[in-house]
Amino acid sequence: MILLQNSGIPIYQQIADSFREDILSGKLKQGEYLPSIRSLAKELKISVITTMKAYEILQEEGLATGVQGKGFYVNAQDTEMLREQHLRKVEESLGEAIHAAKIAKLSGEELQEMLRMLLSVDES
């Protein structure tokens, strides 16, 4: 996990983002416990309250559940919801691409051509 001190994104957000990615990608599996807040704080050299806040975000998003005295475990991922999350991410990224294409004065056709090209490279 790489935490940036001056990125403008709060540390707790960066931690939550990192775990979210691991959970959504399946790297962290259902029922698996996240590191305890105090051991994570120790490893990352940050305060306990910062890690706690990160875990609270994951809990609010329904990705993890906190158990008093035991810590946080990864929730079962609703495949429907998971797909929805991934779709949203694709949409977001495509939106960014469209924005960049506009700045570069790329036409819609040229952008589609580029996407087709990249897809064929990816498949081969």
Add this chain to the structure above:
Amino acid sequence: MQEFESVLGIKDLTKKFKDFELNIGELEIPKGFATALIGENGAGKTTLLNCLAGTRLDYKGEIKYFGKYVNDERENPENHVRESIGFTAPKGFFLQHWTVRQVGDICELLFAKFSKERFEQLCGEMGILEGNGWKKKVSELSDGNRMKLMLATAFARETKLLLMDEPTSPLDPLMRDKLCNMIREYLEKGQGESSALFSTHNISDMENVTDYCVFLDRGKVVEKGFVEDLKEKYVLIKGEKEDLDGIRSAMFDVTENRYGFEGICLAENLDQLAGVRLSKETPSLFQISVAILRQNASVR
């Protein structure tokens, strides 16, 4: 994040001096976290820590330890209250002619749960033992090494609460970093049952280990809260000089220079800044602290 269990509960604690009065109405120190006590020189940090540590007993009011033991019950050996508290003070309380080895021997006699192995390990890690360190007298140690020695004796005990008065002041940057790690390790080992409370002026150095903050000014608590909550309550604002006059009254604390201004605004007042071109950032604990202390100082 407002609710928490307390390791220390303070109620109407007062201690009067000729020209100073400590007066803490109600203050809870959260269990399982690191709490920083922040305030100007003479704000009452040391007096408060001495009352909490039991090195000063001539105060009025109530201190509840570990959520259950009040006043006299602290002294009942069956409750192990004193045994569960580690304390370090800036001047130290080892006799000047004791050697480092003797300090270890004496602590072993004084404290039931003192690990000499851990003490030796800590002294080694902190570099007190270089040369013939064991034979050095307390009076021969530098200020930094004397503080390290005291920290070694405190961390070598099995405790549930560490009270540290200005532990960072005499320490070099490397050792401050090490102390932060030691505190985090201590909290981790306690699994939510161990707590640390320290006073400090080195807010930036300690920010990454601080969970909860208590701000003292002239003997009174003027602000307190979890750092992450304070960082939402206070917002760092930067703007152009000509815009300042219109919004000055909405700012909590502000400093200006020839080109612009910078200051702290309460999040609840942000809407009063609407329409003005400003940058909004999350302040560091240091920036929050300066604003709070300055605001209280200027009331004088």
